[in-house]
Amino acid sequence: NAVQDKDVLAKTSADTSSQPKQPKVKMDTNPPKGTRDFYPEEMRLRTWLFDQWRSVAAGYGFSEYDAPVLESEALYTRKAGEEVTQQLYNFVDKGDRAVALRPEMTPSLARMVMAKKGGLPLPLKWFSIPQCWRYERMTRGRRREHFQWNMDVWGVAGEEADAELLSAMVTFFKKVGLTSEDVGIKVNSRMVIGEILTELGIPEEKFAATCVLVDKLEKVPLDAIQGDLEELGLDRSVVERLTGVLTVNSVEAIQEILGEESPAVQQIKKLISLCEGYGIEDWIIFDASVVRGLAYYTGVVFEAFDRKGVLRAIAGGGRYDKLLETFGGDPTPAAGFGFGDAVIVELLKDRDLLPSFEASGVDTVVFAMNEDLYKASLDVASKLRAAGQKVDLILEPKKTKWVMKHANRIGAKYCAIIGSQEFENGEVAIKNLEASEQESVKIAELEEWVSKQ
Numbered sequence: 172n173a174v175q176d177k178d179v180l181a182k183t184s185a186d187t188s189s190q191p192k193q194p195k196v197k198m199d200t201n202p203p204k205g206t207r208d209f210y211p212e213e214m215r216l217r218t219w220l221f222d223q224w225r226s227v228a229a230g231y232g233f234s235e236y237d238a239p240v241l242e243s244e245a246l247y248t249r250k251a252g253e254e255v256t257q258q259l260y261n262f263v264d265k266g267d268r269a270v271a272l273r274p275e276m277t278p279s280l281a282r283m284v285m286a287k288k289g290g291l292p293l294p295l296k297w298f299s300i301p302q303c304w305r306y307e308r309m310t311r312g313r314r315r316e317h318f319q320w321n322m323d324v325w326g327v328a329g330e331e332a333d334a335e336l337l338s339a340m341v342t343f344f345k346k347v348g349l350t351s352e353d354v355g356i357k358v359n360s361r362m363v364i365g366e367i368l369t370e371l372g373i374p375e376e377k378f379a380a381t382c383v384l385v386d387k388l389e390k391v392p393l394d395a396i397q398g399d400l401e402e403l404g405l406d407r408s409v410v411e412r413l414t415g416v417l418t419v420n421s422v423e424a425i426q427e428i429l430g431e432e433s434p435a436v437q438q439i440k441k442l443i444s445l446c447e448g449y450g451i452e453d454w455i456i457f458d459a460s461v462v463r464g465l466a467y468y469t470g471v472v473f474e475a476f477d478r479k480g481v482l483r484a485i486a487g488g489g490r491y492d493k494l495l496e497t498f499g500g501d502p503t504p505a506a507g508f509g510f511g512d513a514v515i516v517e518l519l520k521d522r523d524l525l526p527s528f529e530a531s532g533v534d535t536v537v538f539a540m541n542e543d544l545y546k547a548s549l550d551v552a553s554k555l556r557a558a559g560q561k562v563d564l565i566l567e568p569k570k571t572k573w574v575m576k577h578a579n580r581i582g583a584k585y586c587a588i589i590g591s592q593e594f595e596n597g598e599v600a601i602k603n604l605e606a607s608e609q610e611s612v613k614i615a616e617l618e619e620w621v622s623k624q
């Protein structure tokens with residue numbers, strides 16, 4: 172029983188001979204709302220981006236992991252009013268289970284760590300590139316899925332882990348040609364808000380929801396969330412004190428407010444000092460207004476942004492030392508970031524930094540001049556492939572003109588033509604399409620020919 176999405180009129184494919192003639196209905200060939208198809212051209216860009224991410228992760232000694240795109244909804248039913256949990260792509264499956272397409276990867280990672288019950292040697296340095304989902308009313312025409320590079324360190328409580336993650340993010344930016352003129356990373360610690368709220372007598376259990384609301388201040392004016400803040404028990408004077416502190420963007424100023432002994436100030440100073448150790452201080456900006464929108468962050472938080480201020484956040488992350496406990500696990504320090512595949516591509520396009528891709532990466536097109544020579548073309552193609560070449564074998568009779576046009580269109584470097592004359596001499600004619608030269612090569616010596624290209 173294929174699920175019939177109301178928007179997709181399924182083609183009548185079943186045997187309709189016994190039924191009255193059904194009007195042919197045209198299938199909707201668009202992908203589901205908010206999702207994308209990746210044709211080969213788009214797939215080459217996506218593969219390139221993922222290769223850059225994987226290369227940086229490998230350079231930092233991170234191991235790749237994965238988890239099902241489908242998870243129990245219970246992983247995400249946090250009650251802190253986060254956007255990510257309010258837009259769950261959730262449903263009840265045929266086994267009556269409440270499930271959801273993952274909106275983020277960190278809860279799956281926590282579940283996987285929990286499953287090993289302390290049997291994993293810490294620290295963990297794991298990365299993944301999951302497709303994540305949200306069901307957002309398409310009012311704003313935003314996407315419902317994206318791929319998000321996740322990098323996480325579990326088992327290290329110190330800011331050394333946060334700084335290592337920041338360094339990895341900067342290494343990626345540099346790798347794709349961006350500089351600290353193009354991108355900055357705002358850093359802060361949620362301990363700043365924590366110390367302010369404590370000073371104002373707000374209980375710890377309101378901390379996460381307050382941060383989620385404060386994060387919304389980036390997008391909506393204060394009075395849009397005033398009601399929610401008051402519902403949380405934060406009266407106007409508390410909110411004014413809080414928002415006053417959030418406008419601070421220097422460590423000295425925050426130290427003035429919280430005092431030199433403040434753990435939050437110490438943490439931020441240490442983080443910035445470690446960033447100097449990596450030589451990435453030009454990328455880093457302290458900004459007390461950054462809290463990020465996920466409830467489970469507990470300490471350092473950070474957010475990469477384009478300095479022109481045109482695009483949405485490029486990436487974000489932070490420390491989440493209490494997440495495992497909320498899942499019933501042992502207290503385990505953790506920090507990580509998520510880096511989406513959409514904004515970064517917009518930025519690279521804007522900076523003209525997107526690479527151009529070899530159309531297909533095919534080295535040689537192989538084709539037989541007539542059907543009697545088709546089997547010979549299989550031998551030629553197999554020898555070239557065995558020697559490591561990427562070969563596009565022409566599978567049906569074609570005119571030479573068509574084959575040459577095809578080979579040029581796909582960006583092949585050579586065209587190997589099996590013709591009767593050459594074949595009688597045990598040879599194949601190979602055209603170099605870039606140099607417009609042609610040579611005859613012994614079929615028995617093709618491996619050697621490849622080694623010389």
Ligand SMILES: OCc1cccc(Br)n1
Nearest residue numbers: 303304305314315316317
């Ligand atoms: O960045 C939040 C998010 C989560 C899932 C899918 C998409 Br698109 N965006």
